[in-house]
Amino acid sequence: xxxxxxxxxxxxxxxxxxxxxxxxxxxxxxxxxxxxxxxxxxxxxxxxxxxxxxxxxxxxxxxxxxxxxxxxxxxxxxxxxxxxxxxxxxxxxxxxxxxxxxxxxxxxxxxxxxxxxxxxxxxxxxxxxxxxxxxxxxxxxxxxxxxxxxxxxxxxxxxxxxxxxxxxxxxxxxxxxxxxxxxxxxxxxxxxxxxxxxxxxxxxxxxxxxxxxxxxxxxxxxxxxxxxxxxxxxxxxxxxxxxxxxxxxxxxxxxxxxxxxxxxxxxxxxxxxxxxxxxxxxxxxxxxxxxxxxxxxxxxxxxxxxxxxxxxxxxxxxxxxxxxxxxxxxxxxxxxxxxxxxxxxxxxxxxxxxxxxxxxxxxxxxxxxxxxxxxxxxxxxxxxxxxxxxxxxxxxxxxxxxxxxxxxxxxxxxxxxxxxxxxxxxxxxxxxxxxxxxxxxxxxxxxxxxxxxxxxxxxxxxxxxxxxxxxxxxxxxxxxxxxxxxxxxxxxxxxxxxxxxxxxxxxxxxxxxxxxxxxxxxxxxxxxxxxxxxxxxxxxxxxxxxxxxxxxxxxxxxxxxxxxxxxxxxxxxxxxxxxxxxxxxxxxxxxxxxxxxxxxxxxxxxxxxxxxxxxxxxxxxxxxxxxxxxxxxxxxxxxxxxxxxxxxxxxxxxxxxxxxxxxxxxxxxxxxxxxxxxxxxxxxxxxxxxxxxxxxxxxxxxxx
RNA sequence: CGCGAAGUAGAGCAGCGGUAGCUCGUUGGGCUCAUAACCCAAAGGUCGGGAGUUCGAUCCUCCCCUUCGCAACCA
Numbered sequence: 001x002x003x004x005x006x007x008x009x010x011x012x013x014x015x016x017x018x019x020x021x022x023x024x025x026x027x028x029x030x031x032x033x034x035x036x037x038x039x040x041x042x043x044x045x046x047x048x049x050x051x052x053x054x055x056x057x058x059x060x061x062x063x064x065x066x067x068x069x070x071x072x073x074x075x076x077x078x079x080x081x082x083x084x085x086x087x088x089x090x091x092x093x094x095x096x097x098x099x100x101x102x103x104x105x106x107x108x109x110x111x112x113x114x115x116x117x118x119x120x121x122x123x124x125x126x127x128x129x130x131x132x133x134x135x136x137x138x139x140x141x142x143x144x145x146x147x148x149x150x151x152x153x154x155x156x157x158x159x160x161x162x163x164x165x166x167x168x169x170x171x172x173x174x175x176x177x178x179x180x181x182x183x184x185x186x187x188x189x190x191x192x193x194x195x196x197x198x199x200x201x202x203x204x205x206x207x208x209x210x211x212x213x214x215x216x217x218x219x220x221x222x223x224x225x226x227x228x229x230x231x232x233x234x235x236x237x238x239x240x241x242x243x244x245x246x247x248x249x250x251x252x253x254x255x256x257x258x259x260x261x262x263x264x265x266x267x268x269x270x271x272x273x274x275x276x277x278x279x280x281x282x283x284x285x286x287x288x289x290x291x292x293x294x295x296x297x298x299x300x301x302x303x304x305x306x307x308x309x310x311x312x313x314x315x316x317x318x319x320x321x322x323x324x325x326x327x328x329x330x331x332x333x334x335x336x337x338x339x340x341x342x343x344x345x346x347x348x349x350x351x352x353x354x355x356x357x358x359x360x361x362x363x364x365x366x367x368x369x370x371x372x373x374x375x376x377x378x379x380x381x382x383x384x385x386x387x388x389x390x391x392x393x394x395x396x397x398x399x400x401x402x403x404x405x406x407x408x409x410x411x412x413x414x415x416x417x418x419x420x421x422x423x424x425x426x427x428x429x430x431x432x433x434x435x436x437x438x439x440x441x442x443x444x445x446x447x448x449x450x451x452x453x454x455x456x457x458x459x460x461x462x463x464x465x466x467x468x469x470x471x472x473x474x475x476x477x478x479x480x481x482x483x484x485x486x487x488x489x490x491x492x493x494x495x496x497x498x499x500x501x502x503x504x505x506x507x508x509x510x511x512x513x514x515x516x517x518x519x520x521x522x523x524x525x526x527x528x529x530x531x532x533x534x535x536x537x538x539x540x541x542x543x544x545x546x547x548x549x550x551x552x553x554x555x556x557x558x559x560x561x562x563x564x565x566x567x568x569x570x571x572x573x574x575x576x577x578x579x580x581x582x583x584x585x586x587x588x589x590x591x592x593x594x595x596x597x598x599x600x601x602x603x604x605x606x607x608x609x610x611x612x613x614x615x616x617x618x619x620x621x622x623x624x625x626x627x628x629x630x631x632x633x634x635x636x637x638x639x640x641x642x643x644x645x646x647x648x649x650x651x652x653x654x655x656x657x658x659x660x661x662x663x664x665x666x667x668x669x670x671x672x673x674x675x676x677x678x679x680x681x682x683x684x685x686x687x688x689x690x691x692x693x694x695x696x697x698x699x700x701x702x703x704x
Numbered sequence: 705c706g707c708g709a710a711g712u713a714g715a716g717c718a719g720c721g722g723u724a725g726c727u728c729g730u731u732g733g734g735c736u737c738a739u740a741a742c743c744c745a746a747a748g749g750u751c752g753g754g755a756g757u758u759c760g761a762u763c764c765u766c767c768c769c770u771u772c773g774c775a776a777c778c779a
Contacts, residue, residue, distance in 0.1 A: 405741085
């Protein structure tokens with residue numbers, strides 16, 4: 001779409017059941033924020049909406065897990081996510097939530113509109129029903145034996161043991177997790193959106209019209225779904241958490257979360273309009289509105305297939321583009337909430353932004369690195385070393401350093417003021433630099449319009465690199481030494497510094513969408529107002545007036561120290577260990593007879609169990625969980641490293657008698673050799689307790 | 705299984721018909737205004753494997769191998 005009248009930009013609504021990590025940030029939020037800031041700098045009419053997605057079965061499940069109510073869960077995570085986005089300089093015009101009445105009304109109106117026009121089908125099916133709880137059971141609420149591996153940890157949607165995808169009907173001996181009783185089959189009816197009816201439209205719209213301008217990964221995914229045959233999808237569920245189906249005979253039914261969530265973009269726009277006394281309708285109905293959804297690749301089907309069908313049936317405009325990103329891996333492995341292998345936005349905020357040497361510059365460092373490695377065409381990888389390299393060698397050494405040396409030299413050689421430009425002696429280098437400055441605007445612009453954020457950012461950094469090259473060729477510090485012999489050299493110095501200063505002003509404009517906090521610091525150094533950042537000023541060479549005095553330099557970025565990244569990597573690994581310990585005993589599991597397979601006496605006899613007394617204990621440095629213990633076996637003392645630091649203080653356990661496995665092969669942990677293992681009982685909440693003889697016993701006594 | 709995306713220098717990534725580029729890292733040199741920063745240069749790749757189309761293929765076609773995703777939650 002060329003020259004639209006207005007823009008509506010959305011970022012995927014984050015699901016309110018937990019904190020979000022940097023993968024989310026890189027995928028759907030930072031690119032959208034860059035795009036929006038760029039449009040605003042161009043004085044375009046743009047609204048940027050987002051908000052929390054607060055319905056669906058996972059919310060009540062999370063509530064059970066945390067021992068609280070669904071309402072408390074969504075309030076907690078809505079607040080947390082909103083705060084985190086704010087801390088990372090996301091510039092939403094509104095951060096809404098789907099629990100608001102205006103959203104319920106909007107979603108219900110959507111449903112009614114479609115239903116009244118017979119665009120939905122009603123189908124009857126048999127679903128499991130819990131007679132005691134008087135409710136139909138979501139797949140996730142039914143537990144049973146896996147038909148594949150025989151584990152009793154299989155749910156109606158998937159087996160936790162073998163990972164196989166299941167349907168509730170496949171479970172052997174299904175049990176309701178609500179009442180613990182066997183559920184019965186009961187007939188129920190649901191509304192379905194027949195996607196198949198719209199196949200031709202999708203083929204035309206995506207595979208033909210947008211074949212070229214949408215990302216290959218997006219078109220490819222859509223093609224895969226369309227050709228795979230589009231099934232009707234239920235838009236309602238039997239659940240008591242969500243938006244009530246607005247019909248008399250639909251007691252106990254709510255809209256399926258995937259149906260109401262994208263409508264959240266519409267209700268957020270409405271709320272924004274109310275807050276700002278604007279009309280929301282053109283943003284969703286006028287053909288001259290450019291709608292852009294920023295999402296991750298998992299969301300492609302909703303934003304490219306299902307929601308567009310809903311929008312089309314409802315008479316709304318369709319997205320102009322859906323620049324979905326692939327996934328971001330972390331230190332060689334997929335990010336995963338359940339395995340705790342992730343970097344939460346909040347953790348970064350606490351460890352960097354909120355520190356004394358943090359603040360806006362640390363926000364921009366993360367924004368920089370995540371943009372630089374954004375998974376635009378394929379999965380990419382976040383590594384702490386990569387983060388450090390990007391910050392130290394590009395932000396600090398190239399960009400920050402260019403600005404700094406310009407400022408320092410300007411103060412030393414030009415009296416702290418913008419020097420005159422002597423046009424009569426401009427040389428080849430000056431002219432080339434001018435052309436580079438003028439050319440960058442168009443380059444960055446074109447790339448941003450194509451959603452190539454990584455490349456666009458590269459162009460900006462590259463412009464500062466060209467500034468460094470230019471300065472190196474002109475060597476004003478050498479010219480300064482020749483001043484005594486040749487006072488005319490001042491003219492050379494003036495020209496060089498004048499151009500470097502104008503270049504800095506340009507850099508501020510160009511970097512602003514990506515690193516807004518940095519742009520702000522630069523404005524402060526230049527003593528100019530925000531208006532200078534207007535995009536139309538990019539490429540201009542008269543942004544700073546001659547004779548204007550400028551502030552002292554301030555460093556734009558600090559370096560990331562080795563110790564900081566080492567600490568982060570260790571923290572990540574410690575978190576993984578914690579979660580793996582947790583997986584063995586999920587908190588919500590009732591006591592079960594988790595018996596291991598039978599062994600013979602000989603197997604048991606191989607174990608050498610002995611009574612021992614802990615004589616010394618200390619924390620292992622740089623390890624959250626480990627304690628280094630010394631135990632007395634009577635006949636010898638030995639060192640055992642044990643992963644119990646989260647449960648016991650070293651000073652509290654000295655003198656305790658324990659049972660150890662004395663013939664376990666030695667193993668090095670954190671460089672300390674551990675000779676044996678202390679036996680522990682584990683409560684279902686993960687709490688650990690020592691196994692010891694009921695009364696004091698001689699150290700070294702065998703246990704059998 | 706099938707479908708989609710991807711496999712390119714030590715690392716992270718571009719490119720996509722005319723025998724390969726960028727950033728970091730490495731090595732050597734220059735400069736010293738600058739956050740031991742900057743600048744220049746060099747080394748380093750049979751572009752996953754095989755076959756085909758073409759005057760010519762990393763880029764097109766086919767086969768194979770590997771990784772990721774595919775309407776549970778999840779960017």
